[in-house]
Amino acid sequence: MAILRILVVDDDPVLRDGLAALIRFDSSLGQTEVATARDGQEAMVRCLADPPDLVVMDVRMPRMDGIEATRRITADHPDVKVLALTTFTTQEYVAPMLAAGASGYLVKDRTEELVPAIRAVLADEFYVSPRVSGVLVSMALHDERPQDRPAPSRAGTPSAAAAEHPRPALTPQEGEAVAWLARGHSNAEIAERMRVSVGSVKSYLAHAGEKLGTRNRVQLLVRATQLGLVTLRMEDPGL
Known part of the structure; x- marks a missing residue:
C-alpha cells in the first residue's frame, strides 16, 4: 500500500505540530508521512523537492501567505491537493483561497472535520465546511x-x-x-x-x-x- 504524504503548513508551531500529530496517528488514513512548514515560502520549497499528496494550508502567514502559496503549488504541481485550514470565514479569504486552487476549506475550530476532509479531498471531492x-x-x-x-x-x-x-x-x-x-x-x-x-x-x-x-x-x-x-x-x- 502506498504511503500517504501530507504537508502541514502553519506559522503557529504548537498548532502545526498538533495537527501533524493528529493526522499521523489517525489509523483511518493508513500509513502516513507528515511533514511541516512554517509558511507558504517554505511549503513551496518542500513541494519542489518532494511533492506531497496533500497540503493542509493556513491562509495568513508571514513571508508568503497561503493564497499565493496555493496558487503556485497547484500551478506547478497539479496533482497536489490543497486543503485550507484557517480561522477566517469571510469572503475576503475564502473566495481567493478557492480561486487559487484549494480543493477544500476548513475552519480551525472544527478540527474534528480534518481527517474526513482529508479523505474527501483525496477522493477528488470538493470539501467545504457547511459553515x-x-x-x-x-x-x-x-x-x-x-x-x-x-x-x-x-x-x-x-x-x-x-x-x-x-x-x-x-x-x-x-x-x-x-x-x-x-x-x-x-x-x-x-x-x-x-x-x-x-x-x-x-x-x-x-x-x-x-x-x-x-x-x-x-x-x-x-x-x-x-x-x-x-x-x-x-x-x-x-x-
Missing part, C-alpha cells in the same frame, strides 16, 4: 441580487432574477443528491442515505452541475439556492 458554504452562498446571493428587488429569505426563497428563468430539469436522484449536499454531507454519506454507490452520487452531482452550468460544488450550491431548488443549512447564527 463556509453558507458564507459563500449568502454573499453570492447578496452580490448578484439587483438592488431594487427584495432579498431572498433565509429559508432559501429564489430571487426575483432567478425566478424569471425556468429551472433546469433535474432528475429525482440528482435533486436529492444536491439537497443532501446542501446539508453538508460527503459523497459517502449521501450514498448511504440514498442507498446507492458513491460513484452514482458523483454522477448525479456531476450531471446536476452540468445542467446548472457550474464547475464545482460551491457554484452548484449557489445556483441551486438561487433557483430555490434547495435550502442551504446555515449552521452559523451570525450568517
